[in-house]
Amino acid sequence: MAEFQFIHAADLHLGAPFAGLRQDNPRLAKMADDATYAAFEKIVGLAVARKVLFVLFSGDIYDADYPNLKAQLRFRDGISQLDKAGIQSCAIRGNHDHGGSVRAQLEFPSSYYEFAPGANEPYYIYHNETPVAAIYGYSYPRRAVTENILRHYATRPEDQKYFRIGMLHANVGGDAAHDNYAPCSIAQLKEIEIDYWALGHVHQAKVLSQTPAIVYPGTPQGLSPRENDEHGCYVVTAQEHRCKMEFVATDSMRRIDLQYDITGISSEEELLRSMEELLLRQRETIQHPLIARLDLTGRGTLHRSLQTAGRLQEIQDYLNQQTAGDPFLNCLQDATQPDIDLETRRLENNLLGDFLRLCRDAKNDEELQRKVLLELAEVCEHSVVKDALGLRGHAEQQAWLAEQLPRWLELAEIQGADLLLEDAS
Numbered sequence: 001m002a003e004f005q006f007i008h009a010a011d012l013h014l015g016a017p018f019a020g021l022r023q024d025n026p027r028l029a030k031m032a033d034d035a036t037y038a039a040f041e042k043i044v045g046l047a048v049a050r051k052v053l054f055v056l057f058s059g060d061i062y063d064a065d066y067p068n069l070k071a072q073l074r075f076r077d078g079i080s081q082l083d084k085a086g087i088q089s090c091a092i093r094g095n096h097d098h099g100g101s102v103r104a105q106l107e108f109p110s111s112y113y114e115f116a117p118g119a120n121e122p123y124y125i126y127h128n129e130t131p132v133a134a135i136y137g138y139s140y141p142r143r144a145v146t147e148n149i150l151r152h153y154a155t156r157p158e159d160q161k162y163f164r165i166g167m168l169h170a171n172v173g174g175d176a177a178h179d180n181y182a183p184c185s186i187a188q189l190k191e192i193e194i195d196y197w198a199l200g201h202v203h204q205a206k207v208l209s210q211t212p213a214i215v216y217p218g219t220p221q222g223l224s225p226r227e228n229d230e231h232g233c234y235v236v237t238a239q240e241h242r243c244k245m246e247f248v249a250t251d252s253m254r255r256i257d258l259q260y261d262i263t264g265i266s267s268e269e270e271l272l273r274s275m276e277e278l279l280l281r282q283r284e285t286i287q288h289p290l291i292a293r294l295d296l297t298g299r300g301t302l303h304r305s306l307q308t309a310g311r312l313q314e315i316q317d318y319l320n321q322q323t324a325g326d327p328f329l330n331c332l333q334d335a336t337q338p339d340i341d342l343e344t345r346r347l348e349n350n351l352l353g354d355f356l357r358l359c360r361d362a363k364n365d366e367e368l369q370r371k372v373l374l375e376l377a378e379v380c381e382h383s384v385v386k387d388a389l390g391l392r393g394h395a396e397q398q399a400w401l402a403e404q405l406p407r408w409l410e411l412a413e414i415q416g417a418d419l420l421l422e423d424a425s
């Protein structure tokens with residue numbers, strides 16, 4: 001079996017919005033609108049530059065049941081570009097672009113193959129008129145495929161001579177942050193004679209196993225606020241039944257979460273200067289338009305100043321002006337503490353001491369937190385909140401809330417303590 005290369009991408013979500021971006025930077029807003037297309041076009045460019053044999057798209061090419069025509073045309077154009085370069089392509093449908101979603105009638109080149117919804121025959125990839133890879137795939141006939149679908153991947157003995165690929169859109173290993181569609185385990189995948197599991201659905205790149213390869217490439221462009229690391233696809237070099245994977249970033253905008261500790265900072269001048277330096281330093285390491293979130297932490301005299309109404313917004317606007325929005329400070333949050341020792345105050349026999357002890361108990365009370373999470377989940381179902389948060393689906397929302405809750409409890413404690421201290425002074 002001759003060596004060959006292919007690209008494995010998934011979850012393009014073409015046309016999906018880049019969630020939670022402040023709209024006061026027109027340059028970034030335009031880039032954000034285009035971000036999913038830009039990532040797809042980078043995949044196409046990469047395939048042409050590397051002269052790969054074929055490209056795989058493991059589901060969720062489109063974001064919605066009624067994908068817009070623009071998304072479909074951009075995808076078709078990219079596929080045509082691959083075709084002109086002699087590169088084949090192959091796709092399955094996931095929960096977002098399932099068989100029930102409505103598509104325009106567009107003509108795709110014959111080098112593009114899409115597995116029909118439901119059970120399928122394997123599809124063969126040819127190199128110099130000889131088949132080299134057998135691809136098994138299943139496309140979602142409907143959004144919620146909640147059963148295990150591995151029976152559709154039973155390999156044929158006669159395909160043993162080829163590199164065998166399973167294109168599977170599924171939640172492998174019960175990732176709680178993603179809807180539990182087509183659930184299965186790594187052990188179950190290993191029982192099937194597949195050399196490369198080309199997975200889709202989970203939005204973070206992950207290699208679950210080397211041999212056989214079990215791989216999530218993730219979304220090629222991070223979209224939700226939780227998708228704040230590098231995003232891309234895999235270039236795979238296959239030989240015999242083994243392969244090497246190389247991750248290549250394809251995102252054109254990246255979110256970054258920063259922290260700044262105010263401990264020891266004594267003036268606003270010093271705070272602004274060092275925050276600006278922190279932001280500008282990010283340019284040196286990551287060559288992307290960066291969308292930054294910055295949390296102010298630590299304990300210090302500036303805590304009081306940061307509580308002034310509108311102050312965070314003023315700081316944010318000033319810094320964006322100083323850096324010309326590169327990086328763009330999209331969100332500035334204050335989690336600083338007053339310049340007092342809360343642990344000592346917690347022991348005091350007074351109202352503040354009582355309040356701080358209640359806060360500590362709440363932080364350790366799992367039952368209470370469970371109830372709070374249920375209430376918050378209800379608030380999140382409100383369409384305005386849903387849009388503002390930009391989290392994809394119920395599972396991601398749950399994961400996000402559970403991540404945020406400890407921080408919110410912390411902030412509630414500090415704000416309560418501030419109010420009580422103000423009353424006392």
Ligand SMILES: [Mn+2]
Nearest residue numbers: 060094095201
């Ligand atoms: Mn999916």
